[in-house]
Amino acid sequence: MGFNGELVHLGVVRMRAIGSGNLLTDAHSLDDASNSSVLPDIPLLAATNREPTILANFIDQRIQLEIRTTEIDEWFEISKIVMFVRPIATGYPQ
Amino acid sequence: MGTYQVDICVSVGTKTGEWEGENTGADAELIAGINNQVIDAVLLKGGKLHIASPSAVGTWLIRFGFDQNSDIISLDGAPHISYNNLPAGFGILADAVLTIGSRGSVTTGGSSLKLQSGPLTESAALPFVGGIGANGYVFALPVFPVPTMLDIINDGFGIETTYTGATDFSAFYFARITGTYTTFAFSWDMSQDGENAAVGELITITSEFSIDPANSMDLTHVTLSMACGIIVPIIQTTDLFTFLVPDSCDDAGLQTLTATGDGTQFSGSVALGTLTILLTNASGIYTLVPGKRQDTYYSSHRDGTTVDIKIPDPTGRTGFVGG
Numbered sequence: 001m002g003f004n005g006e007l008v009h010l011g012v013v014r015m016r017a018i019g020s021g022n023l024l025t026d027a028h029s030l031d032d033a034s035n036s037s038v039l040p041d042i043p044l045l046a047a048t049n050r051e052p053t054i055l056a057n058f059i060d061q062r063i064q065l066e067i068r069t070t071e072i073d074e075w076f077e078i079s080k081i082v083m084f085v086r087p088i089a090t091g092y093p094q
Numbered sequence: 095m096g097t098y099q100v101d102i103c104v105s106v107g108t109k110t111g112e113w114e115g116e117n118t119g120a121d122a123e124l125i126a127g128i129n130n131q132v133i134d135a136v137l138l139k140g141g142k143l144h145i146a147s148p149s150a151v152g153t154w155l156i157r158f159g160f161d162q163n164s165d166i167i168s169l170d171g172a173p174h175i176s177y178n179n180l181p182a183g184f185g186i187l188a189d190a191v192l193t194i195g196s197r198g199s200v201t202t203g204g205s206s207l208k209l210q211s212g213p214l215t216e217s218a219a220l221p222f223v224g225g226i227g228a229n230g231y232v233f234a235l236p237v238f239p240v241p242t243m244l245d246i247i248n249d250g251f252g253i254e255t256t257y258t259g260a261t262d263f264s265a266f267y268f269a270r271i272t273g274t275y276t277t278f279a280f281s282w283d284m285s286q287d288g289e290n291a292a293v294g295e296l297i298t299i300t301s302e303f304s305i306d307p308a309n310s311m312d313l314t315h316v317t318l319s320m321a322c323g324i325i326v327p328i329i330q331t332t333d334l335f336t337f338l339v340p341d342s343c344d345d346a347g348l349q350t351l352t353a354t355g356d357g358t359q360f361s362g363s364v365a366l367g368t369l370t371i372l373l374t375n376a377s378g379i380y381t382l383v384p385g386k387r388q389d390t391y392y393s394s395h396r397d398g399t400t401v402d403i404k405i406p407d408p409t410g411r412t413g414f415v416g417g
Contacts, residue, residue: 008416020387030414062414072404073387083415 006087010058013065015081016051019044021074026066027058034060044076051080059088098186100246101270102129102166102174103158107250108213111154114146128158131228131268133197142265144198150257157213157252158269167243169275177247182355182364183277188237192251195268196230201259209233210252211241222255228268235271244357246271278360280311284351287367293344296328297351299335299366315358322346322371339371345401346371373401 010027017023023042037058065083069076106121115123127143145154160166165174192209206219209231217233235241241249253266285298299318303310313335318325323342327335343349348370354363373391388402 006416010415028411060416062416064414065412066409067411068407068409070404070407072402075387075408078410081412083412085415 005061005091007059007061007089007091008063008085009088010056010063010083010085012084013039013054013056013081014051014084015042015054015067015078017042017044017067017076017078018046018048019069019074019076020046021069021071021076023076024068024070025054027056028064028066029060030062030064036066044074061091095187095274095276096170097272098170098243098275099168099270099272100160100166101131101168101268102160102164103250103269104161104164104166105159105250107157107159108252109154109156111145111152111156112147113143113154113156115143119146124156125158127265127267128194128269129267131195133195133265133267142197142267144263144265145255145257149260150262151260153254153256155252155254157210157250159250160247162244162247177243177357177361180243180361181277182360182362183279184243184355184361185276185278185359186241186243186246187274187276188240190235190241190246190271190273192233192235192269192271193229194231194253194266194270195228196224196226196264196266198224198262198264200224200257200262200264205258205262206256207231207264208254210254211235211246212249213252215249216252216254219256222264224264230266242357243275243361247357279309280360281309282311282313282353282366284367286369289369291339291369291371293339293341293371295339297337297339297369299351299353301333301335303332311353312359315356316353317356318366319352319354320346320349320369322349325351339369343371345373345399347401372403373399 021044023044025039027037027039037056039054039056042052042054103125106124113119113124115127117123124143133142162177165176167177168174192211194209200222205222207222208216208219210216215236220231251269283300299313301310301313303312312332314330314332318335320343323340325337327337329336348368350368351366352363353366355361388404391401391403
């Protein structure tokens with residue numbers, strides 16, 4: 001599915017992540033012009049067979065996912081990120 | 095709000111005449127006598143304090159003192175605590191009263207008694223009679239200016255007796271200062287609260303006392319402290335307190351900055367915020383170590399001391415979806 005300026009809704013993020021600590025995730029728009037959305041944290045494990053699903057509810061034309069850790073000795077390795085989006089509008093009103 | 099009672103003296107100050115406790119005039123007996131809350135009505139034993147000279151005629155004075163470290167203050171009937179352990183924000187209202195119990199035999203019509211708070215502050219002459227009991231004599235402390243608990247502790251109290259009969263005597267006991275207290279809540283702002291700091295860095299505390307004195311901390315009546323070193327103010331006004339992180343705090347790690355009231359606005363201590371004090375001169379050669387999860391700083395003192403610092407928020411961002 002291609003996009004051409006439609007507003008898209010980010011509903012779910014799924015990723016393959018290992019590490020230690022908590023992985024903080026946020027959704028951002030272009031230039032962070034609209035309010036970013038803080039998504040649920042992902043508790044990290046050094047070894048896991050699960051790809052956690054994070055529920056989101058963010059709408060914009062362009063959406064970027066940010067991931068980070070904030071405490072000393074925390075680390076993460078991410079090998080896959082899947083962002084589930086769906087167009088919901090053709091564009092912003094004039 | 096609650097009630098307080100300061101009822102345990104710890105020292106004897108000025109005295110004239112031959113004051114006597116249970117058996118002798120030793121200071122320890124005088125203190126025990128004035129602190130005792132009960133007294134034998136007939137024999138005046140069980141703790142007393144009175145003039146013991148063969149002729150009591152004359153004017154006699156004795157003063158007693160408190161201190162900040164002894165457990166002498168009871169709040170709401172609870173076990174005694176010291177002035178230094180009063181809860182943060184503690185302050186007394188303008189209703190402090192000195193009460194002293196008395197029993198004995200005093201000639202009326204000529205004898206008088208005055209109670210003192212500070213050495214220059216005393217009551218009017220009170221009618222001096224014998225056998226009054228635990229609530230014998232009462233002196234409402236002056237309220238211009240309103241005394242603080244620190245004033246009460248520093249001033250102590252005194253008894254000045256005037257006997258006109260040679261055989262007059264009165265035993266004094268159960269001296270206490272009582273009143274109402276409240277706990278004040280004041281606001282402030284610490285600019286670097288929760289952040290890293292280095293030796294020599296300027297730390298700033300601000301308040302809005304000049305525009306909102308009822309709800310803001312008066313920074314002129316506090317002493318700031320951290321466990322790692324002595325804090326010397328550069329600027330200290332009602333609304334601004336600045337200081338440099340002292341050299342002794344180099345590499346001290348997490349420190350809590352505490353403000354201790356001097357009793358004018360509040361007593362006790364309150365935590366203003368925290369600082370994480372790092373090694374100074376920590377820059378140098380940066381070595382990448384595979385799998386290492388933190389930065390390690392080596393002390394400029396070259397003594398092998400190290401401290402681990404977190405790598406600032408490792409962050410990744412995806413490309414933009416959509417468009």
